[in-house]
Every structure is written in C-alpha cells, then in structure tokens.
Amino acid sequence: MDSEDEMAAMMExxxxxxxxxxxxxxxxxxxxxxxxxxMDYDGFMDHDSDDSDDLSSSHLHYHHRSQNYTILxxxxxxxxxxxxxxxISTVLxxxxxxxxxxxxxxxxxxxxxNDEWFADEEKVxxxxxxxxxxxxxxxxxxxxxxxxxxxxxxxxxxxxxxxxPFCVICWQGYVGTAINDGPGCLMLRCPDPSCGxxxxxxxxxxxxxxxxxxxxxxxxxxxxVEDNRKTKWCPAPGCEYAVDFVVGSGNYDVNCxxxxxxxxxxxxxxxxxxxxxxxxxxILKNSAESENMNWILANSKxxxxxxxxxxxxxxxxxxxxxPPCKFEFCWLCLGAWxxxxxxTGGFYACNRYEAAKQEGAYDDAEKRREMAKNSLERxxxxxxxxxxxxxxxxxxxxxxLFWFTGLDFLFGYLNIFFGLFYSISYEQxxxxxxLSDIQCQPESQLKFIVEAWLQCFILDALYILRxxxxxxxxxxxxxxECRRVLKWTYAYGYYxxxxxxxxxxxxxxxxxxxxxxxxxxxQCAEKEFQVYLNSEGxxxxxxxxxxxxxxxxxxxxxSVDIFCQQLIGAGVTKNYFENLVRALENGLSDVDSxxxxxxxxxxxxxxxxxxxxxxGKGKGPTSTSRNIDDSTHWSCEYCTYANVRSPxxxxxxxxxx
Amino acid sequence: MSTPAxxxxxxxxxxxxxxxxxxxxxxxxxxxxxxxxxxxxGPDDTPWDGGASSDVDNYKTIDCKLYGWLHESHTCxxxxxxxxxxxxxxxxxRTFKLTLQFTEDYPxxxxxxxxxxxxxxxxxxxxxxxxxxxxQNQWSPIYDVAAILTSIQSLLCDPNPxxxxxxxxxxxxxxxxxxxxxxxxxxxxQSWTAD
Numbered sequence: 001m002d003s004e005d006e007m008a009a010m011m012e013x014x015x016x017x018x019x020x021x022x023x024x025x026x027x028x029x030x031x032x033x034x035x036x037x038x039m040d041y042d043g044f045m046d047h048d049s050d051d052s053d054d055l056s057s058s059h060l061h062y063h064h065r066s067q068n069y070t071i072l073x074x075x076x077x078x079x080x081x082x083x084x085x086x087x088i089s090t091v092l093x094x095x096x097x098x099x100x101x102x103x104x105x106x107x108x109x110x111x112x113x114n115d116e117w118f119a120d121e122e123k124v125x126x127x128x129x130x131x132x133x134x135x136x137x138x139x140x141x142x143x144x145x146x147x148x149x150x151x152x153x154x155x156x157x158x159x160x161x162x163x164x165p166f167c168v169i170c171w172q173g174y175v176g177t178a179i180n181d182g183p184g185c186l187m188l189r190c191p192d193p194s195c196g197x198x199x200x201x202x203x204x205x206x207x208x209x210x211x212x213x214x215x216x217x218x219x220x221x222x223x224x225v226e227d228n229r230k231t232k233w234c235p236a237p238g239c240e241y242a243v244d245f246v247v248g249s250g251n252y253d254v255n256c257x258x259x260x261x262x263x264x265x266x267x268x269x270x271x272x273x274x275x276x277x278x279x280x281x282x283i284l285k286n287s288a289e290s291e292n293m294n295w296i297l298a299n300s301k302x303x304x305x306x307x308x309x310x311x312x313x314x315x316x317x318x319x320x321x322x323p324p325c326k327f328e329f330c331w332l333c334l335g336a337w338x339x340x341x342x343x344t345g346g347f348y349a350c351n352r353y354e355a356a357k358q359e360g361a362y363d364d365a366e367k368r369r370e371m372a373k374n375s376l377e378r379x380x381x382x383x384x385x386x387x388x389x390x391x392x393x394x395x396x397x398x399x400x401l402f403w404f405t406g407l408d409f410l411f412g413y414l415n416i417f418f419g420l421f422y423s424i425s426y427e428q429x430x431x432x433x434x435l436s437d438i439q440c441q442p443e444s445q446l447k448f449i450v451e452a453w454l455q456c457f458i459l460d461a462l463y464i465l466r467x468x469x470x471x472x473x474x475x476x477x478x479x480x481e482c483r484r485v486l487k488w489t490y491a492y493g494y495y496x497x498x499x500x501x502x503x504x505x506x507x508x509x510x511x512x513x514x515x516x517x518x519x520x521x522x523q524c525a526e527k528e529f530q531v532y533l534n535s536e537g538x539x540x541x542x543x544x545x546x547x548x549x550x551x552x553x554x555x556x557x558x559s560v561d562i563f564c565q566q567l568i569g570a571g572v573t574k575n576y577f578e579n580l581v582r583a584l585e586n587g588l589s590d591v592d593s594x595x596x597x598x599x600x601x602x603x604x605x606x607x608x609x610x611x612x613x614x615x616g617k618g619k620g621p622t623s624t625s626r627n628i629d630d631s632t633h634w635s636c637e638y639c640t641y642a643n644v645r646s647p648x649x650x651x652x653x654x655x656x657x
Numbered sequence: 658m659s660t661p662a663x664x665x666x667x668x669x670x671x672x673x674x675x676x677x678x679x680x681x682x683x684x685x686x687x688x689x690x691x692x693x694x695x696x697x698x699g700p701d702d703t704p705w706d707g708g709a710s711s712d713v714d715n716y717k718t719i720d721c722k723l724y725g726w727l728h729e730s731h732t733c734x735x736x737x738x739x740x741x742x743x744x745x746x747x748x749x750x751r752t753f754k755l756t757l758q759f760t761e762d763y764p765x766x767x768x769x770x771x772x773x774x775x776x777x778x779x780x781x782x783x784x785x786x787x788x789x790x791x792x793q794n795q796w797s798p799i800y801d802v803a804a805i806l807t808s809i810q811s812l813l814c815d816p817n818p819x820x821x822x823x824x825x826x827x828x829x830x831x832x833x834x835x836x837x838x839x840x841x842x843x844x845x846x847q848s849w850t851a852d
Contacts (some may be wrong), residue, residue: 147764147798148661149668173661174798177765193797 069245069264071257072231074221077242081224084110092117097200098130100220104186108228129189129198135163145170147191158207160190162197171207175199179212183219183226235267236260252276261484273584274488282386282491291379298372303327304334316347382494389487482518482577486511492584510580517573662763666690669802681806683757693757693768695806703814704841706751751845755785755809757802764798767791770805777844779816779827787812788822 072080087110088099105128106112116124125132137143143157144150145167157165166174170191178185188199204216225231225242234241234256243254245264252264253272261270263279271279285291300309305327310319317331318340328337330344332353345351356362436446489511496504670685683695699705754773760766770792772785780788791800791808821827829837 148665169661170798173765177762191798193791193795193799 068248069243069254072242072244077224078221088113097202101198101200102128104223108224129196131161131197134161137165160197160199162190162195164190164192175204175208176212179215186219186223235262271488273581274492278495294372294376298369298376304329318347382490386487386490389483485577510583514576514580517576660761662761663690665764673803678803678807680810691759695755696752697810699751700814704838705813767796777826777840779818779821779823779830782822788820
C-alpha cells in the first residue's frame, strides 16, 4: 500500500477539496504554460460553487486562471441582458423599453450607446426612432384607422409615440406579420411610412397575441447573443450554451460546458496550433470537387469515342466501353482495337504505344498525369492521416465512456462492500470467533483491528476512487486533445512549402515523437479497461470476501500504480505535444540540427525510462521512420513519397533513404 | 366570408372610383377581387406618352383596346367612361397594362405587380416584374392601390439605375439618353400593334 500512502500524503498537501477540484488544471503544477495542451476538464468536475446572488461569481462557474471566456446558459443571458438595460436606463434616464431598443441597435455594447448618445442625442433618437415626447391620441370620440379606413371609438385605437392612430385589429395584424417574418420584428417601426417611430416590447405586449408575444420575447433574448460581437452560440449540435469571449492573448480555444471545443475565431472545431486560414483552406479542399477531378485525371483515361473517364483495375489491354458507346480500343495507345492484334503485340502489350512513347508523343499527357498523381498522392497522404485521427477521436470518446463504465464497476463494488461491512458488523461475533480461532488472538483486539482496518480501507478506497476518476478523466481528455492537435498538424504539414527541407524534417521529427507517445498512451488506456472488465461479482462467503477485499486492495494499488505511470507517460507525451505546438506557432523558425539531435537523444531516454520503470506497459520508443505502415512502405524523408519497391532510393526524388 | 383583406380591397376600389388620380385606373376581375387589371397612362411629355397624335383611327383603336382590357370587370363602367372621355380630350395616350395579385395578408403584405405589356425600362424585368422598393422592403400597410399605381407611373420617367433589372436599359439610360429614348418610343410603337 505504499503508493496509496504516497498518494494520500500528496493529497493532504493540497489545501482543501475546493482547490483540488477547482483550482488545479493538471497533475503536477508545471502548468504555467498549460494553455498549450489543455488538461482542464471542465465538464467533468461537479463544482458546488457558491450560488450567491453576485452575478460576477454566479455565472463564472468555470473560472480557471488565464481563462478569457465565460459560458452562459439561458438564465445567464437573460440576466446579462437585464443588467445592460438597467445600466443604460439609469444613466440615460430613459425607460427600460427605450434602453432595450437602443442597445439592440448598437449591438448590445453599453459603451457604444453611451458614446453615441452623449455625442449627439438628437441624431441617435432620430436614427433609432425614439421620440422625445409621447403624443397622445387626438381627443375625439371616433377616429379613422389609417390601414382599414374604418372608424372606431377611441378606446379601440392605439398609437405609438408618434400618435398615428390605427385600430387594434390592424395593429395585431401588423405586429403579428412582422413577428412571423423573423427577428426583423425587433426593428419594427410605425406603419406610417413617413414616420420612423420605433415599436418596442411594451407595445408588442399590448397589441400582439400570446403566441406572438412569446416569439418576440425569444427573439429578443436570442438577439443578445446574435447581435453582440462578444458572444457566440456554441456550435455543437443541440447545445444551448453561449460563450462570452474577451479577445486577448490570441488563444481562441473555447471549451464549452457540453464538452465540445471550438475555435472562437472561425467557429470551427478547435484547431490549435494551426491558424484559421489554413483550416478553412483544408476544409474547403476536402469538400471541393477539384480533388475528385485530380483523381480522375491521375487515375483514368477518357474513352476515345465518348470521352467518359475509364479506370482500369485489372485484365488485358482490350477495353470495351459500356453501352451505348461499346467502342473497343487499346488501353495503352487509345487506338481502335480493330487495328490491333498479334502484330501489334497481342493483348498485353502494344508496339505502337512503345514506339510513340520512344518518340515522346505521349509526354505531355503523361506529364500532366504524373503531376496530378503526385499532387494527389501528397494530398492523400496527409488527408488519410487527418481523417484517421478524426475517426479515432470518436473511438476515443467511446473509450472514455467505457473507461468510466469500468470505474462504475468499481463504485458498484464499493457499494457492495459497504453493504457487506454493515452486515458483517451485525454478525461480528461470528466473524471474530472465526478470526480468533485462526489468528489465536483475543477477540476484543481483533474486533478493534478489523473494524479499524475496514474503515480505513473503505475511506481510502473512496478517496482513491475519486482521485482515480478525476485522473482518468484528465487522461482521456489528454488523449482526445493530443489526437486533435495531431490531426491538425497533418493539415499543417500539407501546406508546408516543399522546398524547405530543414523545416520539414524538424516538423516531421516532432510529429513522429508526438504520435508514438500518443500510441503508447492509447495502448495503456485500452489495457486498463480490460482489467476492470475482468472483475467478477462478489460473494457472501467470508473467505471469498476476504480474498475479494485483498484482491480489490491490490487492484487499487495496481491501478494507482498504473495511473502514476500513465501520468508520467502522459506528462512526457504532453511535453512532446507542447514542443510540437510551440514549434508550429513559431512557424518552425527555430530549426537547429543540433537541437534536433539533442532532443532526439534526451526524449528517447525519458521514453525508455517511463517504459521500463513501472512494469513497462508501453512500447519502447519507435524508430524515426515516419508514420506510415512500416511493413509495406517506407516514406522518403525529403518528399514524403511512400515508396514500395525501390529499397534504398526514393522513386520520386531519387534521394537515398 | 369577408376577410380584412377583401374589405380593404373593396375600400381601395371605391376610393379609386371616387377620386381617381390622373393617368391611372384599375379594377378587380369579376370573379376574383384578389386579382386586378390596371392601366397606366404614359406620363406627358415623356417618350412614354406614345407621341401626341390626332389620328382618329388610332384613337378608335385605343378606345377598343382599353375597353377590351377593362371590360372583364363590368362593374366599372363609370371608370371606363371616364378614361374614354379623358382620352378623347387629350388625343392619344399610350397605355401600359398591369396585373396586381393580392393575398389574404393584404394590407400587411404587398401585392405582386407585373407589367403585361412589353417594357424597356431599367427597373422592369423581361417578364414584367417591377423592381420597386415600396413593393418589397419599404412596403407599408398604408399604401393602397392608387398609391402603388402612382408610384409606378412616376418610376417610368425616374428610373433608378442603381438597382438595374434590365442591365441594357440601365446602361443606356446612364450613357446614351438619346438612344434610350429612341428605344422606349420604339417599344411603345411595337406593343401598340401587337395588342
């Protein structure tokens, strides 16, 4: 139980539960630059933070250090909105409705409203449609509605601040139509075209039907997020949270409460360290037809008669195009088959083609095809790896789920043991009798020992389990984050200029290290899951109970062991990734061959240390050959072409391996 | 049976009969108050007015054509009589035919207005649709049929080349006014015989 004590000791060092759960962003406090690979796991922790009325803390549930954004749910949005309205209303001494209209017009920026208002109040009133004085309806018994031209008594007529009277029925139609047309209803004005008086929420509440009032209200609240430049909706499907962001350090990563991470700038999935421009180019490329056309150009030939692209995947050179064309031709020279036969080389060769090739007649087309093929292969190389990491992420999410299910097993165990503990305490005398027989010790002493032991054990177990859960969440989160970073480095790699060999080498070196570290972690995670799955159900017999308890204890100690090892592995991997991220953010400017060699030496040592020290679950550091399947291909270091045949010389760039 | 839209349309029609603005007239079709036929007289002293001609035959032709167009709604005899009277006085007017399609959302939503006659104008599409702000985003429930037709009439001689529906006409209007006027007169003449 050594590691357990160690763990307990470490945990006593941290001040209190709050700080442990809420403050620390990662195990081991070297997190001054934890912005890199994020180990914060917001969604998991159950913050029982203060439910105070103070807005600044009540909606800052996840205030980590160096965090520049806040997650808002619907109530928070409403609250912020009400706050802004109250502020403007008091400072400018206008009604709340008018304040709402003003704010919406200036995109909910309180400072902008203040500036504009105090600069030129007249102009603002005119632009927004807020009249100074409220003209009452003319004081006559009957009025004519300007829309339907019927006359009504005065109580059936209504007007905005401008005093233009319309009957209540026409108002309802007008406001209802505007609301059904969409969020434009928030900018509604008086029906009279010469008058720009704004219609605010008070008039809508007076004149519209209940459904329409509800819709208007919803548009109003939504407008706080949509019209405000500092807030955006979380793009995850089904997520109802909004994010308030303070633009500052240049780190645009946001982790929503729904556990989806996205980039504030381009509202795509989080893509550090690659910049938004590259990301959008990459996504466009994946979806664009151009790659398909490239593939068609590279891998197919058009039928000489009907020009439809044909891909040959096997067989001889005698091609028959599909009906209605049915043209028969030779694949090699694209000439009509009627002119081919034994003389020209039979079914698998073509003399004509060979001769023409000698003369260079096919050069241009071949060249074009070759180029298309190269660019396509290069793109495919990066795309496949990007896509694999993408799908691995979903696998990881499921793995994470299984991970927690495994822990649930343990919790279940613990519950059962509690039950057993209490049931045993009722039958203690039986237990103690048996024990004293076995151990040859007085019952009273045994009793004390057993109880104390059980209690200690269970408390520790609980503590450790909590800790284990927390760590495993971090762990899974780390893997997910690393995968994401790795994925985007492939997109980055695609856009690296071909001719910068040093940069490319450095980049691929870092990437390789990071990836192998990640694979190791992955293996660890999967193996651990197996352990928990193999646990059996409990039994009631005392001996079995004892064994189970002992087994569980050792399981705990082993699992703590494993966790520690994984954490060290995670720390190492985290280092790799941080190096990668940092390098990419510096634009690979600090390329230094010596540094590369030094790093290669040092990281290998660390890697092997962690691998061998604690039961060596992971593989040793992999060779520096690149990230492709080593058994069938090797990838050239200069042009990344995946060579199959030529053992020592790269087919594409003719460089030695 | 009588919805707010229909009530309002009847009102518009009555108003049009009692107090018609110069140079426009319109009436709903017999069986369908939501679909109106209307005519706009080309404004005076513009290439749209078809040229003043004292040709009696032409006048007679106009007479019949106008009658034919409006006669689908025999409830508007007065209107017809008035316009015939008007044209007698002022020699020959060139008239342009339109349709107005209303919906039950009227007056909260504008009608769809289209020219039936072929037009050459920067803000009128080849199919006869009109690019006019009050018929789209600047619509107000206060506008009625008279107001719509009047503003279309003024659009004829005051086009807005910044939102061109007919790019050729828009370009010609900005660059070569003379050629533009010639084209307008030409089309006025052409549709004359085509009716």
